[in-house]
Amino acid sequence: MNNRILQILMLLCFMTSFSTWAQQEETFSVKGVVLTGESKQVLPGAIILFGDKEEATITDSEGKFVFKLPAGEVRLEIKYLGYESKFLDIVVPIAEDLIITMNEDGMSLDAVEIVSTGYQQLPKERATGSFVQIENELVNRRISTNILDRLEDVTPGLIFNRTPSDGSDPISIRGRGTLFANTQPLIIIDNFPYDGPLESINPNDVESITVLRDAAAASIWGARAGNGVIVITTKLGRINQPISVSVNANITITEVPDLYYRPRMPIGDFIDVERNLFQQGYYNNQENAATRPRLSPMVESLIAHRDGLLSENELNARIDAFRNRDLRRDLEHYYYQNSINQQYSAEVSGGSQQHRYIFSAGYDNNTSSIRDNGSDRITLNARNNWKFLNNKLQVNIGAYIVHGSTYSHTGTPSGYAYDQLADQAGNPLPITGIHSQRYIASQAGMGLLDWNYVPLQEIGILDNTSKNTDYRINTSLGYEIIPGLNAEIQHQYWQNDALNRNLLPLASYEMRNLINTYTQVLPDGTLSRPIPVGGRLGLGITNAYSNNLRGQLRYSKNIKGRHDINAVGGYEIKEGQTEINNTTYYGYDDAIGISTPVDYTTLFRSYVNPSATNAIPAGMGHRGIIDRFLSYYVNATYSLDNTFQLSLSTRKDQSNLFGVETNMRGVPLWSAGAGWTLSNMKFYNFGFLPYLKLKYTYGYNGNIDRSLSAFTTAAFVSRNLLIPGVPYAQIINPPNPDLRWERMKISNIALDFETKEGRLYGSVEMYTKTGIDLIGDAPFPAASGQSRVRGNFADTRTKGVDVSLSGVNVKNRDFEWKSDFMYSHVSDEVVSYQVTTSVANYLGSSSGTIVPLEGRPLISVYSYEWAGLDPTNGQPMGFLDGEPSTNYSGIIGATSADDLVFHGSARPTHFGALRNTFRYKGFSLSMNISYRLGYYYRRESINYNSLLSGVIGHGDYINRWQSPGDETTTNIPGIPNAINNQRQTFYQFSAALVEPGDHIRFQDVRISYVLDKKTFPYLPFKRAEVYSYINNIGILWKASDDVLDPDFRSSRPLRSIAFGLRLDL
Amino acid sequence: MKKYHQIIFAISVFFILSLMGCEGFLDEKPTKDIVVPNSLDALEAILDNHADLNRGLTLPLICADDYVTTLAGLAVYTPQWQRNAYLWQESPFSPDETVSEWSWPYKQVFYANVVLDELERIQDKDAPREAAIRGAAYFFRAWGYYNLSQVFLPAYSSPLSANEDYSIPMKQVPGIEVPFTMGTVNEVYEQIMDDLAMALELLPETSQYRTRPTKLMVKSLLARIYLSMEEYELALFYADQTLQYPHSLMDYNEIENRINPFAQFNEEVIFHAVMLQYTLNVVPTTLIEPTLYGSYAVDDLRKDLFFTIRANGNINFTGSYAGNFETFCGLAFNEIYLISSESKARLGDMQGAITDLNTLLIKRHLPGFEVFETSEIDVLLGKIIDERRKELVFRGLRWSDLRRINLDERFQKILKREIDGVEYTLDPNSSRYIFPIPPREQAFN
Structure with a gap:
């Protein structure tokens, strides 16, 4: 590592000497910066022609330019699409640097969109790739603690996945292309990939976000770009910007969770079921079971009555009392509250000719919906950018520190x-814990710890905290070797230290129960406690760090004002390590800070059930991850007359994740793109459409899977049950020297347009993503040692359309109405997957787990065909040999994967949003309506197996079939006589419970009022914005009759309202 | 133009420098708990995986005459091939299924191949330990191939064994993409013998664990294999070798009669291995075959210790040498005594055979047991075969015995089973004594 840095530094020295060697004649530097007149933003890519228009230069990503001229008078011409060309007469040598301001030529509001790929900044209309640019105003539209939430429903092609087990797949950009490998889009901050927790990024520090959707945009990130790339650009002061201070404060109040959201059968009905079960003797086994399991208060009352301990009257009084209770009321009263999020931030930024800086601090404090739970976060940020040596040397240092904690x-x-x-x-009051009340009562006076569970006495006694400190230090050095050619070294050091501290106090029921369960009765009758009296302290420590070093050359040149060349190429090396260690201490006394060693190897008899033996849970574990990457990349774009663009990008990644063969000989990922600005062509004279551009890109992005290794791998089994103390290992994977990254072949065709005066603009894109070499299983002959091997064996295909339209419907001096409409269509399919699995697995896949079936969408909803209810007994009916039947094992046995009803995708195939923004003088009102169409979900219903096991059931019970004739009005089966696994499986996975998920949702409203010094010059500050944001307003329309929200099945999305103030001093 | 030369030079120098990679930078394993088996500790741990390696096949138990089951019992046999095998059906395996009786021994072969392959690359000074691990790998590979041969190949001494159509895949390297060769009966047995010869040389005499291979285990396995091959001289040689080791037979009089009366790793156990567990191994409808049960004498303690009579009259086997519900199929001294006895009888040493037999039987009967005597070779052999059936019940060995003795007219037996009024038979020279390669595996060729 050190060797390398030395080499690169030596190289820079060489290059410097070459450039000084090159100066032959007496010329003088002409330097300056080009800004836009409106917002004083820098204008990269502006063309400056001089001399006899034979020579030209273009401004770089900071709008700066420098070129050399001999002494004398010179006329400069500065050109940029969307702006009036400017002419400037100067005398060389000039006294001071030029500051040139360009004025828009009235074509559009957002003419200059600069997109960032993380490697370079490009004007959007020069680029061939598919980018979505979220500017600062849109980033700040939504109020949230986390940055990624701000992308929801405002980014075409990006969707937040809400189906239940999507913890691993929260965001998809243009659908999910992979089956089992990494699903996260790559997050780039300050030009480097970010591997830390996303909650660490303070949205107030973010200037803009660029989402890269296709190969040309993202292939520069190579093997990690397959799921799309989200590039976050943080704020920095501007050149010659006087010091400015900005303060932002807001508070969000969220409604109390709705405990009654999921329909539940009435308590009275449930008690009746319990009574029936008791009379049938169902609870006899449990009553006498050695494990002393809990039984409900109703069943205990019936037992007591049967045994003569409770009179008939007393029993009936109790039952009446039960009918009128509801635990949810108590929970609501004692445990739930409005959650309140507060956010404060302040920043100081500014810049001179040579220096730009920003310092910011942020504080977030959130209390959760459950009392005594919450989190907070502090962020500190300092970025400085200096220019030395005549602006040839650029130094950038940024430090970002986050400290967050979550407590419960x-x-x-x-x-x-x-x-x-x-x-x-x-x-x-005490309620039933793990063991039956009879058992607990029988153990009184035995010398055990109190075995009662009194929830209200446990409020506030837990001590479960997670603390996390995240550091990022970025440094970069850039040197301009010759005009247009820059050499850069960038380095990022990242470190994350997290501590999870979970103290279960002695006062808690869980701890007392644990100690009691392991209590041993010695022969002389005394008690010994292998788990000592005290609390349990669990510690989880995570330490992670990474070093990222990049050396690159950037070159930009404009030839005769017509040919524009931009190239960047470089080399990157990354090394990262994570280590996680867990330990547990028993007998812990927090007051004096001691714990007691325990015996983890002996198998102790359970106090409750002496024929069961268990060892004390050790709670120990270790995990380590090491990442090593070497990459080479080149990206070049060429533009002719601002009309034709060509781009080419290629990258080769080598990693310790890949096999030896792949590292040695693997093919690099690449992309190529072409763009044609039709509106610049001579033949083009559609005045109503001054801007029309056609783009096509084709290329490959990659995706990695951390769970697989190219080596033969084995895993240790720590507990040898046959011969204790002798650890053994199982072989997980045979060696696979060909293990390689997944490839996404993406072809994208796009049309960008803008009507006159920018009244309507937008883009339409069509793409095909083919997933090749995806990680999946393939069958092998068993004689090779494994009948199923996981490697690069699967293929998928995703086709889609992204449309984004923005229209300025009304624009006056004081009033403006703008609409932004997004529509995306995503249709995916498993093209090749040789392994098939059981029908049960395919049925279970609707919950979000991937069970690929060739020819079908990645996550599909299947079901058994439904034939209605049997008119005589209300049993659910399916089809067997074409006839309605209640032979459930027959139906299940005869149904293969191909026989199942295929409804469609479990994920929306059409989605988007419509956002309307109204402005009147200083007021602004923005409303976002989102929609999701073309998908299905399986809804919950009454589960009789569960009900007949004594668990209260779903509210559908009320509408069940009860007598002949009901089958015409309901699809909910009647209660069976006994538990019937086959019937329950059939009903649960029948077509009767599959619903369309289509809906339109009124997502949010934002209202703000801005006081501007420009309008009111006497104000003591530059700008003040008072804003309010209301979220999760409600569903406007849904296709299904189901009472619950199609996307939120277990808890209702909570409405929240926020108020805030942003002050720019 | 000079300017451009400089640029090109600078860029090329830059890239050439960067192409020099660091040695070994990419060889670091990505996750800590991935064990790359490149140390003796890891390889030893892989071979200590008793759950995968110390296992034998259950098909021999299903198809022999140790037990019978009822219609209701048969109904719960899953997967379907168990049912088909019980009824001696022609093609018991379904088209797409992966049959564990086929894939499990190949997994054992695979483990052995991985270990042998990795050992090539390890430079460790601890020679004895390395030899023990290498020897253990050979042992388990031979164990896997031998178990496969008893089910999927004809008996060695059968005339069918010369038929080259009977062959199974063989592989000696771990790479999954390396194709396997098909080995005939001779080739498979040759490989087994080669592997066991290597193991015999490398392994230590004994080990503290009954699951780790030793010379003793190799010798007793060789005794078993040679007996099944009808190589009685070699069988006797190795049985003798085994009996040289200090050992003792348990006196069944001293064992308390209860369910699972024998301790795990008891003094007779040489090599601990248990069958692949299915429902049928433990379900109460797996009933001891009535004539077998009836053949135990009144004073035969095995009748009480091996079996339990349930309240409803079912008689189940509960005397596994694994000490619990698992079905023992490893090597034990009682088997060695029977091998020694039979080999001696076959070679003409009737007195020696009778002595060995009685040494065993005394420990299995009440005091006052009348020792066995005869002067007829047929009677003696018949008795030994019978005692093998009674002593080694539910060990999976009866199937190999049947394949061997069915070649002898004196001892041939037609197997019969009845289910739901239908009678199923297995003739002594039926080709159904050899299982076909599961169709899924054939589809790969």
Whole structure:
């Protein structure tokens, strides 16, 4: 590593000497910067012609230019699409640097969109790739603690996945192309990939976000770009910007969670079911089971009555009381609250000719919906950018520190539906814990710890905290060797230290139960406690760091004002390590800070059930990850007359994740793109459409999978049950020297347009993403040692369309109405997957787990065909040999994967949003309506197996079939006589429970009022914005009759309202 | 033009410098808990994987005459091939299924191949340990191939073994993409013998664990294999070698009669291995075959210790040498005594055979047991075969015995089973004594 840095530095020295050697005649530097008149933003890519128009130069990403001229008078011409060309007469040598301001030629509002790929900044209309640019105003539209939330419903092609098990797949850009490998888009901050927790990024520090969607945009990121790339550009002061201070404060209040959201059967009905089960003797086994399992208060009352401990009257009184209770009321009263999020931030930024800087600090404090739970975060940021040596040497240093913590002091108890947490007077009551009340009562006086579970006494006693400190230090050095050619070295050091501290106090039921369970009764009758009296402290420590070093050359040249060349090429090396260690201490006393060693190897008899033996849970574990990457990349674009553009990009990644063969001989990822600005052609004279551009790109992005290794891998099994103490290992994977990254072949065709005066503009894109060499399973002959091997064996295809349209409907001096419309269509399919699995697995795939079936969407919804209810007994019916039947095992046995009803994708195939923004003088009102169409989900219903096992069931019970004739009005089966696994499986996975997910949602509203010094010159500050944001307003339309929200099945999305103030001093 | 030369020079120097990679930078393994088996510790741990390696096949148990089951019992046999095998069906395996009886021994072969392959690259000074690991790999590979041969190939001494159509895949390297060769009966047995010869040389005499291969285990396995090949001289040689080691037979009089009366790793166990576990191994409808049960004498303690009579009259086997519900199929001294006895009888040493037999039987009967005597070779052999059936019940060995003795007119047996009023038979020279290669595996060729 050190060797390399030395080499690169030596090289820079060489280059410097070459350039000084090149100066032959007496010429003088002409330097300056080009800005836009409106916002004083820098204008990269502006063309400056001089001399007899034989020579030209273009401004770089900071709008700066420098060229050399001999002494004398010179006329400069400065040109840029969308701006009036400017002429400037100067005398060389000039006294001071030029500052040239360009004025828009009235064509459009957002003529200059600079997109960032993380390697370079490009004007959007010079680029061939598919970019979505989220500017600062849109980044700040939504109020949230986290940055990625701000992309929801404002980024065409990007969707937040809401199906239940999507923890691993929260965001998809243009659909999910991979099956089992990494699904996260690559996040780039300050030009480097960010591997830390996304909650660490403070949205107030973000200037803009660029989302890269196709191969030409993203292939420069190579093997990690397959799922799309999100490039986050942080704020920095501007050149010659006087010091400016900005402060932002807001508070968000969210409604209390709705505990009644999921429909549940009435308690009275449930009690009746329990009574029936008791009379049938269903609870006999549990009553006498050695494990002393819990039984509901109703069942215990029936037992007591049967045994003569409770009179008939007393029993009936109890039952009446049960009917009127609801645990949810107590939970609501004692545990749930509005969650409140507060956000504060301040920043100081500015710049001189040679120096730009920003310092910012942010503080977030969130309290959760459950009392005594919450999180907070502090961020500190300092960035400085200097120019030395006549602006040839650029130095950039940025440091970013985040400290966040999450805490939990109270947990919500779980109990029976009619449990009561407190009596009339408000005194805390015990409820049933893990063991039956009879058993607990029988152990009184035995010397054990109190075995009662009193939830209200446990409020606030937990101590579960997570603290996380994240550092990022970025340094870069750039040197201009000759005009147009820059050499740069960039380095990022990242470190993340996290500590999870979970103290389960002695006072908690869980701890007392644990100690009691392991208590041993010695022969002389005394008690010994292998788990000592005290709390349990669990510690999880994570340390991670990475070093990223990049050396690159950038070249930009404009020839005769017509030919524009931009190239960047470089080499990157990355090394990162993560280590996670967990330990647990028992007998922990927080006050004096001691714990007691315990015996983790002996198998102790359980106090409750002496024929069961267990070892004390050790809670120890270790994990380590090492990342090594070497990459080479080149990206070049050529533009002719601003009319034709060509781009080419290629990158080769080598990593310790890949096999030896791949590292040695693997083919690099590449992309090529072409763009044609039709509106610049001589033949083009459609005045109503002054801008029309056609683009086509084709190329390959890659994707990696951390879970697979190219080496033979084995995993240790720590617990040898046959011969204790002798660890053994299982072979997980045979060696695979050909293990390589997944490839996404993406072809994209796009049309960008803009009408006269920018009243309507937008783009339409069509793309095809083919996933090749995807990680998946392939069948092998068993004689090779494994009948199923995971490697690069699968293929998928995704086709789609992204449309984004923006229209300025009304524009007056004081009033403006703008609409932004997004539409995306994503249709995916598994093209090749040789392994098939059981029908049960395919049925279960609707919940979001990937169970690929060739020819079908990646996540599909299947079901058994539904034939209605049997008119005689209300049993659900399916089809067997074409006839309605209640032979469930027959139906299930006869149905193969091809026989299942295929409904469609579990993920929306059409989605988007419509955002309307109204402005009147200083007021602004913005409303966003999102829609999701073309998908299905499986809804919950009554589960009789569960109900007949004594668990309260779904509200559909109310509408069940009860007598002949009901089958014409309901699809909900009647209660069976006994538990029937086959019937339950059939009903649960039948077509009757599959619903369309299509809906239109009124997502949010933002209102703001801006006081501007420009309008009111006497104000003591530059700008003040008072804003309010209301989120999750509600569903406007849904296709299904289901009461619940199609995307939120277990809890309702909570409405929230926020108020804030942003002040620029 | 000079300017451009400089640029090109600078760029090329830059890139040439950067192309020089660091040695070994990319060889670091990406996750800590991935064990790349490149140390003796890891390789030893891989071969200590008793759950995968110390296993034998259950098909021999299903198809022999140790037990019977009922219609209801048969109904819960899953997967379907168990049912088909019980009824001695012609093609018991379904088209797409991966049959564990086929894939499991190949997994054992694969483990051995991985270890042998990795050992090539390890430079470790600890020679004895390295030899023990290498020897263990050979042992397990031979164990895997031998178990495959008893089910999927004809008996060695059968005339069918010369038929080259009977062959199974063989592989000696771990790479999954390397194709395997098809080995005939002779080739498979040759490989087994080669592997065991290597193992015999490398392994230590004994080990503290009954799961780790030793010379003792190799010798007793060789005794078993040679007996099944009808190579009685070699079988006797290795049985003798085995009996040289300090050992003792348990006196069944001293063992308390209860379910699972024998301790795990008891003094008779040489090599601990258990069958692949299915429902049928433990379900109460797996009933001891009535004539077998009836053949135990009144004073035969094995009747009580091996079996349990349930409340409803079912008689189940509960005497596994694994010490629990698992079905023992490894090597034990009682088997060696029987091998020694039979080999001696076959070679003409009737007195020696009778002595060995009685040494065993005394420990299995109540005091006052009348020792066995005869002067007829047929009676003696018949008795030994019978005692093998009674002593080694539920060990999976009966199937190999049947394949061997069915070649002898004196001892041939027609197997019969009845289910739901239908009778199924297996003739002594039926080709159904050899299982076909599962169709899924054939589809790869």
